[in-house]
Amino acid sequence: LDQRIPLPANRDELYRMSVTVNALLDRLQQAFQREKQFTADASHELKTPLAIVKGTLEVLVRKPRTVEHYESRVNACLAELNRMARLIDQLLLLARDDSSSMKPAIVEIDVAAPLEAALSRIEPFARQKGIALALADAPPCRVKADPSLLEIMFGNLLSNAIKYSPEGSSVEIRIERKEAAVVCAIEDHGIGIPAEQLPAIFDRFYRVDESRSSGTGGSGLGLAIVKKLADLQSIAISVRSEAGKGTTFELTFPS
Numbered sequence: 001l002d003q004r005i006p007l008p009a010n011r012d013e014l015y016r017m018s019v020t021v022n023a024l025l026d027r028l029q030q031a032f033q034r035e036k037q038f039t040a041d042a043s044h045e046l047k048t049p050l051a052i053v054k055g056t057l058e059v060l061v062r063k064p065r066t067v068e069h070y071e072s073r074v075n076a077c078l079a080e081l082n083r084m085a086r087l088i089d090q091l092l093l094l095a096r097d098d099s100s101s102m103k104p105a106i107v108e109i110d111v112a113a114p115l116e117a118a119l120s121r122i123e124p125f126a127r128q129k130g131i132a133l134a135l136a137d138a139p140p141c142r143v144k145a146d147p148s149l150l151e152i153m154f155g156n157l158l159s160n161a162i163k164y165s166p167e168g169s170s171v172e173i174r175i176e177r178k179e180a181a182v183v184c185a186i187e188d189h190g191i192g193i194p195a196e197q198l199p200a201i202f203d204r205f206y207r208v209d210e211s212r213s214s215g216t217g218g219s220g221l222g223l224a225i226v227k228k229l230a231d232l233q234s235i236a237i238s239v240r241s242e243a244g245k246g247t248t249f250e251l252t253f254p255s
C-alpha cells in the first residue's frame with residue numbers, strides 16, 4: 001500500500017487516472033490504519049479490567065483476610081466484569097457490518113415512544129445524581145426509524161448528559177417540528193466540550209480528557225455508536241456546546 005504510481009510528466013488521461021488511483025490508495029491506507037488503531041484500543045480497553053480482576057483475585061487467594069475484606073474485593077471484581085461485559089456489547093455493535101445483520105427495521109412511529117423507554121431506563125441513574133430529566137410536552141411526531149436502535153441512541157445521549165453534568169442540574173429534552181422535519185434535542189448544563197474537540201467526539205474511543213472523564217465508567221464508544229446508528233437510519237446529528245456551560249445534541253429525522 002505504500003507504493004504510488006509515478007506521475008507521468010504530461011497531464012493527459014493517464015496522468016489523471018494515476019492521481020485518482022493514488023488518492024484511492026491513500027484512503028485505503030488510512031482505513032487500514034484506523035482499523036489497526038481500533039483493534040489496539042479495543043484490546044487495551046479489555047485488558048485493563050481483566051488485569052484488575054486477575055491482580056485482585058491473586059492477592060485475595062494468597063492472603064486470607066476477613067469476610068468483609070473478601071466481600072469488598074469480590075464486589076470490585078464484579079464491577080470490573082460488568083464494565084467488561086458492557087464494553088464487549090458496544091464493540092460487537094460497532095464491529096457488525098452494515099449488511100444484512102445490521103439492516104434497520106424502519107417503521108413509522110411516534111418518536112416519543114423509544115425516547116420514553118430510554119428515559120425510564122436511565123431515570124434511576126439520574127436520580128442518584130439528583131438530576132431532573134424534563135421532557136417538554138409535544139404533539140405526537142411521527143418519524144421513520146427503527147425503534148430499538150433509536151432507544152439505544154437516546155440512552156447513550158441521555159447517559160452522557162447525566163455523566164457530564166453536576167449533581168442537582170437538569171437535562172431538557174424537546175421534540176419539535178422544524179419546517180417539515182422532526183427534531184429531537186437533548187440539552188444539558190454540564191461541563192461542555194471545548195470547540196476544538198467537537199469534531200472528534202464521534203470517533204471510536206475518543207474521550208475529551210481522560211482525567212475529567214475518568215471515573216465516569218465510559219469507554220469512548222457511546223457517541224461512535226450513536227453516529228453509526230444515525231447514519232444507518234439517515235438521521236442527521238449535530239452538536240452545540242460551550243465549555244463550562246453545557247451541551248445540546250440534536251437529531252433531525254428524514255421527512
Ligand code: ADP
Nearest residue numbers: 160161164192207208218219220221222223247
Ligand atoms: P464516553 O464513554 O467516554 O462517555 P462517548 O463516545 O459517549 O464516550 O463520548 C466521547 C466523549 O465526549 C466523552 O468522553 C466526553 O468527554 C465527551 N462528551 C460526550 N457527551 C458529552 C456531554 N453531554 N457533555 C460533555 N462532554 C460530553
